[in-house]
Amino acid sequence: DVKVTQSSRYLVKRTGEKVFLECVQDMDHENMFWYRQDPGLGLRLIYFSYDVKMKEKGDIPEGYSVSREKKERFSLILESASTNQTSMYLCASMPGGEETQYFGPGTRLLVL
Amino acid sequence: QQPVQSPQAVILREGEDAVINCSSSKALYSVHWYRQKHGEAPVFLMILLKGGEQKGHEKISASFNEKKQQSSLYLTASQLSYSGTYFCGTGEGGKLIFGQGTELSVKP
Numbered sequence: 004d005v006k007v008t009q010s011s012r013y014l015v016k017r018t019g020e021k022v023f024l025e026c027v028q029d030m031d032h033e034n035m036f037w038y039r040q041d042p043g044l045g046l047r048l049i050y051f052s053y054d055v056k057m058k059e060k061g062d063i064p065e066g067y068s069v070s071r072e073k074k075e076r077f078s079l080i081l082e083s084a085s086t087n088q089t090s091m092y093l094c095a096s097m098p099g100g101e102e103t104q105y106f107g108p109g110t111r112l113l114v115l
Numbered sequence: 116q117q118p119v120q121s122p123q124a125v126i127l128r129e130g131e132d133a134v135i136n137c138s139s140s141k142a143l144y145s146v147h148w149y150r151q152k153h154g155e156a157p158v159f160l161m162i163l164l165k166g167g168e169q170k171g172h173e174k175i176s177a178s179f180n181e182k183k184q185q186s187s188l189y190l191t192a193s194q195l196s197y198s199g200t201y202f203c204g205t206g207e208g209g210k211l212i213f214g215q216g217t218e219l220s221v222k223p
């Protein structure tokens with residue numbers, strides 16, 4: 004079974020703090036993704052990576068950065084958290100050559 | 116640009132049927148359907164890769180109309196376990212663009 008884990012289920016941070024969200028997958032998948040999920044807006048792609056040290060912007064990259072130093076780990080960084088970044092963050096991984104994505108349980112982030 | 120799903124929400128009684136539509140303003144090459152139960156991760160249901168393709172998964176099936184740039188998800192004889200939010204995703208350059216979701220509630 005594919006397993007995608009995220010470092011925290013719930014997180015509370017203050018405006019201006021630097022926030023790290025970690026995602027780890029155990030199936031040697033090449034591709035990894037970060038989404039945010041907001042009511043009425045569905046899943047919106049923030050960044051994705053198709054290989055170690057490679058990254059591509061998604062639809063809403065502003066205010067976020069990512070890091071992929073190892074194949075199994077993809078980190079989302081909020082350099083200076085703002086209240087409008089309060090959301091559910093979902094990580095997903097996908098094998099190369101396939102199109103099925105496997106999602107982690109999500110991190111619900113509250114920025115005060 | 117996100118595909119558009121309709122309806123946004125639907126309430127059913129157990130045993131009733133429902134159709135969820137997913138429309139895109141761009142040409143579609145693949146359509147993916149996921150279901151997310153409350154508090155859980157989205158789970159893959161099925162993928163449709165070519166025009167006219169229909170797929171089934173238990174009592175949940177889907178069709179893909181390339182010309183209309185549209186896919187539909189059919190849920191027949193709904194069960195309580197079908198409750199959740201359904202997302203369609205359109206394949207684009209190695210990534211998926213998801214719709215806004217359709218919230219389905221099945222009541223006893």
